[in-house]
Amino acid sequence: MSIEIENIAKQFGSFTALNNVSLTIPSGELVALLGPSGSGKTTLLRIIAGLETPDSGRILFDGRDTTESHVRDRKVGFVFQHYALFKHMTVFDNVAFGLTVRPRETRPSRQEIQDKVMELLRLVQLAGLAGRYPSQLSGGQRQRIALARALAVEPRVLLLDEPFGALDAQVRAELRRWLRRLHDEIHVTSVFVTHDQEEALEVADRIVVMNRGNIEQAGTPDDVYEHPANPFVLNFLGNVNLFHGRLQGTPQQGRADNAVSYVRSHDIEIERGRQDSSSLPATVRHIQKLGPQVRVTLVVEGNDEFVEAELTRELFRTLGLQQGEQVFVRPRQIRVFVEDYQI
Numbered sequence: 001m002s003i004e005i006e007n008i009a010k011q012f013g014s015f016t017a018l019n020n021v022s023l024t025i026p027s028g029e030l031v032a033l034l035g036p037s038g039s040g041k042t043t044l045l046r047i048i049a050g051l052e053t054p055d056s057g058r059i060l061f062d063g064r065d066t067t068e069s070h071v072r073d074r075k076v077g078f079v080f081q082h083y084a085l086f087k088h089m090t091v092f093d094n095v096a097f098g099l100t101v102r103p104r105e106t107r108p109s110r111q112e113i114q115d116k117v118m119e120l121l122r123l124v125q126l127a128g129l130a131g132r133y134p135s136q137l138s139g140g141q142r143q144r145i146a147l148a149r150a151l152a153v154e155p156r157v158l159l160l161d162e163p164f165g166a167l168d169a170q171v172r173a174e175l176r177r178w179l180r181r182l183h184d185e186i187h188v189t190s191v192f193v194t195h196d197q198e199e200a201l202e203v204a205d206r207i208v209v210m211n212r213g214n215i216e217q218a219g220t221p222d223d224v225y226e227h228p229a230n231p232f233v234l235n236f237l238g239n240v241n242l243f244h245g246r247l248q249g250t251p252q253q254g255r256a257d258n259a260v261s262y263v264r265s266h267d268i269e270i271e272r273g274r275q276d277s278s279s280l281p282a283t284v285r286h287i288q289k290l291g292p293q294v295r296v297t298l299v300v301e302g303n304d305e306f307v308e309a310e311l312t313r314e315l316f317r318t319l320g321l322q323q324g325e326q327v328f329v330r331p332r333q334i335r336v337f338v339e340d341y342q343i
């Protein structure tokens with residue numbers, strides 16, 4: 001089912017949580033709402049769900065206005081960060097819950113419920129744990145059960161609010177790959193909230209970058225990463241360096257005086273000798289090893305601007321860099337934005 005978000009605005013007192021937000025989510029897409037804390041992601045998700053009422057604007061499901069319809073009638077499935085499984089019920093009963101509480105006329109038979117729950121447990125790869133209680137599961141398993149429970153009622157839309165937020169990094173990474181595969185199987189239109197750019201880039205068909213109640217950009221992961229619409233998006237999707245009024249002789253030459261050049265840390269090359277005028281002399285200030293990567297902080301000569309470069313360990317070893325050394329930095333890919341924008 002497609003979702004259209006039309007001019008949604010929401011204030012909390014004098015605070016603008018959503019500022020006339022519009023967005024179309026095609027049927028079957030997996031969309032990430034990505035943004036810093038307080039940018040309005042959860043508020044938008046709750047409005048789509050019908051848990052919150054917008055001050056103005058409409059939400060359409062398959063072209064039909066849902067603004068006035070009750071949460072119950074929207075056929076929305078939810079998964080939240082903190083697993084809200086019923087502690088006193090087994091995994092089986094948790095997943096069956098949405099079906100067993102249906103009024104008698106629409107409730108499936110006992111056998112149908114049994115088949116459906118077991119099918120869902122197989123889908124989330126936990127068929128062997130039907131008899132366990134939530135306290136006997138790991139965090140990742142609980143989230144998969146929460147997802148099976150949300151899917152049991154065959155939602156037309158699945159909404160996930162930081163579903164893996166409370167889990168450790170490794171489980172998170174596993175679960176997001178799993179969610180992607182699951183979505184490829186079931187194709188239910190899904191919207192998930194995250195502040196983790198890696199999660200959004202890896203999982204989503206489309207990323208909606210939010211900031212202060214506005215949508216900064218919506219596009220495929222490649223789009224937003226390769227063609228960020230503004231410095232906010234660029235900065236939110238990776239470490240960047242700013243160069244104010246430097247980098248003469250580079251492609252942005254001749255642009256406005258207030259133009260600022262942005263270069264991602266992994267697009268900064270470090271050279272032993274100066275190749276041409278696009279290299280800037282710099283001193284190595286700090287070296288930090290981060291697993292397979294090495295982050296090198298440098299100070300560009302002539303001003304006090306710090307530049308961060310990210311290199312592979314291999315390249316770092318080849319260069320044999322030492323703290324305090326003089327080298328040259330060359331920005332590989334430069335993006336220029338006129339400075340009327342605050343990150």
Ligand SMILES: Nc1ncnc2c1ncn2[C@@H]1O[C@H](COP(=O)(O)OP(=O)(O)OP(=O)(O)O)[C@@H](O)[C@H]1O
Pocket residue numbers: 012015017035036037038039040041042043044193195
């Ligand atoms: N019921 C409420 N009453 C008052 N202010 C609220 C309410 N709900 C949200 N807000 C405020 O609206 C802003 C947006 O909140 P929201 O939860 O949508 O942000 P978010 O992008 O999901 O952030 P996070 O990643 O921290 O959950 C926040 O500043 C929050 O404090």
